[in-house]
C-alpha cells in the first residue's frame with residue numbers, strides 16, 4: 001500500500017487541500033494536491049461505542065472496580081488484538097466490556113470517543129450500543145442510558161458535535177431476548193433514534209428478528225441492520241424486506257448479487273462500510289482488495305466508518321486515509337463518500353443541508 005504518511009505541509013495548498021508526495025515518484029516532493037481527509041467534515045454512521053474502549057481506559061476502569069484483566073499491561077492487550085474472523089474478535093470484545101459497570105464508565109467511554117472523533121473531523125455521529133452485553137451482566141438499563149446520554153450531551157456541547165443513539169440487538173441471542181430488551185428500552189424511547197442488529201452474523205439471518213423489528217417500528221424507531229459482512233447477499237435482502245431497515249451496515253457482499261445492486265442503486269439505500277474492520281476480520285485479504293471503490297463506481301450510496309476502532313487499528317480519519325492510499329480514490333470520490341454519509345444519516349433535511357454546505361465550503365477553500 002502507498003504510504004499515507006508521505007503527506008507533507010504545503011504553503012500553496014488551501015485549507016481543504018494538502019500537498020502530497022507523488023506515490024509513483026517519491027523524489028518529486030509535494031507534487032500532488034489532495035484532499036486533507038482528516039480536516040474533511042465527516043459524519044460517522046457505524047460505530048459501536050463498546051468498540052472504542054482503548055486498552056488504556058480498559059485498565060483504568062479495571063483499577064477503578066478492582067477487576068483483574070487477562071493481560072499484563074496495555075501493550076499486551078493491544079498485542080492480543082489479532083483476529084481470525086468475526087467470532088474471534090467478538091470473544092475478546094465481550095471480555096473487554098466486563099470493565100464497564102456503571103454510568104460513570106459509560107460516560108467516560110463516550111467522552112473519550114468524542115475527543116477522538118472530533119480530532120478526525122467528525123461533526124455528526126450515530127452510535128450503536130449493545131444493551132444486552134451489559135444488562136446480562138447486571139448493569140441496570142437506566143445506568144447505561146444515563147452514562148451514554150450524559151456523555152453525548154457534554155461531549156457534543158464541548159466539541160460542537162451532534163449525535164444519535166442506535167440500540168442494537170445481539171443476533172446470536174434469541175428473538176425473545178431481543179423483545180425483552182426492546183421493552184426495557186421504552187422508558188428511554190426519546191433518547192434512541194433506531195434499532196439495529198449486530199454480533200455473529202452466520203447462521204442468524206435477519207428474518208429471525210422480524211417480530212422484534214415490527215414492534216420496534218410500530219413504537220416509532222427507525223431500523224438498521226448488519227448484513228452481508230460475513231453473511232450472504234440474501235441476508236441484505238432480508239434486512240430490507242423483512243426488517244424494514246433504512247440502511248445496511250457493512251453490506252460489502254452485495255456485489256455478488258447484481259439484481260440487489262441494481263435495486264440499491266435505484267433506491268439509494270445506504271451501506272455503512274468499514275474498510276479497516278473488513279481487513280482486520282479477514283472479510284477481505286488486504287485493503288487493496290476492498291470492494292469500496294467498485295461499490296462507489298456502481299453508484300451505490302456507500303459511506304466510510306470505523307466500526308470498532310480501538311480493536312481494528314483506526315478511527316474514521318485513518319479509514320479514509322488508508323482507503324484513499326490503497327484504492328487510489330479521487331478527490332471527487334472522497335467528497336462523495338462524505339456527502340453520502342450526510343444523506344444517509346437520520347438528521348432532518350435542514351441539518352443535512354447544513355452539513356452538506358460545510359463540505360461544499362471545505363471543497364471550495
Ligand SMILES: [Zn+2]
Pocket residue numbers: 046048198226249307308
Ligand atoms: Zn459493526
